[in-house]
Amino acid sequence: MKNKIIITNTYKLKAYFIVGFFCLYSINIFSQDQKISDSLKLVLKTKKYSKSEKLKTLREIAANETNTDEIIIYSNELIKNAKEVDSIKFVYAGHLQLGNAYRLKSDLTKALENYFIASKIAVDNNLFSEQGTIKITIADVYSILGDSKNAENYYKSSIQLLGERLKSKEVKYLDSINLASAQLNLGDEYYNQNKLDAALYHFNKSGKLFKATKYEIGVAYNLGNVGLVYAEKGENIVAEEKLNEAIKVLVANEDYYPICVYLNAIADIYYEKKQTKKALLYANRSIYLAKEYGLKEQIGDGYLKLSFIYEKEKNYKKSFELYKKHIVYRDSVKSVSGAQKIANEKSKYEITLANEKARFEVEKKQTEVDLLNEQKKTQNIIVIAVVIALILLGFLAFLLFRRNKFVVKTGKIIQKEKERSDILLKNILPDETAEELKEKGSVAAKRFNSVSVLFTDFKGFTQFSEGLSPEELVENIDFYFSNFDKIIEKYDLEKIKTVGDAYMCAGGLPFPTEDHSYKITLAALEIVDFVKKTMNTASLEKPKLDIRVGINTGSVVAGVVGTKKFAYDIWGDTVNVASRMESSGAVNRVNISESTYNLLKDKTEFKFEARGAIEAKGKGKIKMYFVDKVS
Structure with a gap:
């Protein structure tokens, strides 16, 4: 086995795409797709929506947007509009997406504030699937804060809750993905504690679930984290293969946050191989992507990586300059102490959760008694359930029809805008020159x-x-x-x-x-x-x-x-x-x-x-x- 790679910074990567929510026949997972966001913004400006349609569109934009500042704008608009019509699930969704945005910006204080608000909404309204997912996001922040004990507890609590949901056969697709994500993130937590075998155990579990649901972003995260474990074990060939597979899928889906982490890991691998130029190339690629998408923490990590390489190459002047840049970005990240203050408030919150759980158990027992007394009405209930199911199926068909019309209309708008751009370009440049510019840039x-x-x-x-x-x-x-x-x-x-x-x-x-x-x-x-x-x-x-x-x-x-x-x-x-x-x-x-x-x-x-x-x-x-x- 080759020597273990020296990792110059701890790679803390969480499967943040898991934080989604379930509403009537619609699953919305936080996997970003900028093309969808851009097309929906265009349609939002040109079309008059009903209030419910507008809420769905705002949620889709916030969920697919890759620019963190834009996520914050559309999430706040979603919360405002949802409160006007008293839509609990959309208020939950807005705070969830706000938390995601602030977390990507490394503003952990505001991230936790919004996650705890979303969690309270889920508990108060018996949104069990949402409770499972929000536990994962809170655990992620504890992990970033270095509070491994709380992080593990929240991950395990989420795994237990989501596992029970799957046994009841409710919303199986969404909960399968969220359960896979919890396993992935728990494995990542063990990786950060250098418990590599435990990490691989949970990564294998999450990998099987992601493949079963054909969720390629999840598969990509799993591959990347497995690659990090093999890199830590010193098995460079397997590590590089897994990391490159992950990056290929993430680039196709314009999901840049984890790419920065994986690029730094590959830089470590190449430096261990004594291929310094390639190591510098991958570290610089990580910084370029992080700057383009405003990922402060990843910019700082990238400069630290470059500083480490130049130090090992005995270019101390360059190493020191890069280390100073790392310090600037590290200090610009919101103070952990502010986030820890919110974490200290968790005890009061956990008491409330315990009371709610006890109340729920009492109500559950009472419901069982009532059901025993209502056995004679079972036949009527079944008939009503069938009728409701047929109505809901009809409603689903209608929604799918509307969705298809929406996609077709969006495509026509995009095509029309492209044609307008071509005409404008040819009015400015000769035809031959315009074609060359479009083909080659x-x-x-x-x-x-x-x-x-x-x-x-x-x-x-x-x-x-x-x-x-x-x-x-x-x-x-x-x-x-x-x-x-x-x-x-x-x-x-x-x-x-x-x-x-x-x-x-x-x-x-x-x-x-x-x-x-x-x-x-x-x-x-x-x-x-x-x-x-x-x-x-x-x-x-x-x-x-x-x-x-x-x-x-x-x-x-x-x-x-x-x-x-x-x-x-x-x-x-x-x-x-x-x-x-x-x-x-x-x-x-x-x-x-x-x-x-x-x-x-x-x-x-x-x-x-x-x-x-x-x-x-x-x-x-x-x-x-x-x-x-x-x-």
Whole structure:
């Protein structure tokens, strides 16, 4: 057997997905699925719900959301709405999800507050299955606090209660999962006490139950925890295999909290194999995921892991820097003492539980006596039960039908939003570039050897705009640019951008063409004609502006800049010279460079006016030509 791996921090991982609740023909397990949460949020904004439907939707969002701050928002909204209609189970669900969120944020004080509220609701309303699950969550927190005795007692109490529920054949699927979770977490508690054989015993029990119910998240947690035990035993090959199997399932289900723990465990395994680079890679992956999902405790653990590795590699400076980061995140986690204060209040609470249990036993005995006295009514009770069962089955069928319609409608909304996004993207970028961005997530810059670039600018626009309101300014500039858009679309040119009253387009990209200089010159002349006609149309209530147009031809580099609000742009000296052609031109004339002239000089439909070499700002003297169409 290989040497035992040195574990640099205690992995405390609980199967927090078990905390669910049962309502009429609906089981809701706390296994997060961000895609479901996002689609339900979208539908919640666009659909008017009845009060009961809204409660179910809020519960589903809180249960599937992976962002802890969002869980808190939707859980509070669930509690508020549930209290308005006096729905006990939904109030319970809200406090349960709040506790889960604060626990993920390592705010154990608030987590316990909400778990104890949920527990009291379950006891006061004889919600036996819920009592079993909430015991597990409270035990989890005791385990995190290091109170192993109370943690074991609560786990065992939950196992006993849920085991009795299964014997009565009530709600068997939900209770099977919750019982498996209690076994898993008790095994985890023994693992933390280094009682490895006891831990494997309970993991084997939980694994069989999860497989029997086909609950893949539970199977993943079980595999991961078994992997941690084998890592502690020094059986690295088996440990790595189990941990990687667990991570694969958890990634598919977007359940990131345990992945951080398992990644750190794999980092230990690779360091033990003397593969330091791989160990650092897995530890850094753990920190990246923890930061992305706001898991403070896991961020701190990740930095501690890196600090340990660098210390062993004798890079003490780096190790110390990382250890300081660990301390910062460790101290940002809510003080354990606050949580312990709540734990100290448990004695009063446990007395209340004991009284409730005694009262329940008395009532149970009285019920047995009453049933003996009512034997003659058994037949009627059976008939009533059958009728009720048929009604409930019909109601279940109706709910399933409604659920199916809801899923179909949600799918259509998502598809519609995707189509809108595609249309918007193609309005911003060329089709080819938009497709590349969607497929690869980025766009490679490309060089085009021959492209014609056009710039326009209105004379005196700044002074003109000072006398307009913002609405009038946008309306007037939109009038001109919308018509310019139609013109360049007519000649298959590519609009690049507008800056203030300047308009820029290009020909010969994103698909190279031979006649780009010819087409862009025709477009430029048509733009000038449009501006002139606007000036001469007295009845048109639009500003009468003069325009300068410049064109240059040469090589450019084109690509997409930014990661948000993508913009397709071009760069190079060709662009700068084109801008100088515009600024060095005359109003209502098209001014072209020598390179563009050389491509057009043989076109009989154009006539040219040589301007000689004219000084262009920042470029020295450049040969320029005015171009017009032959009448």
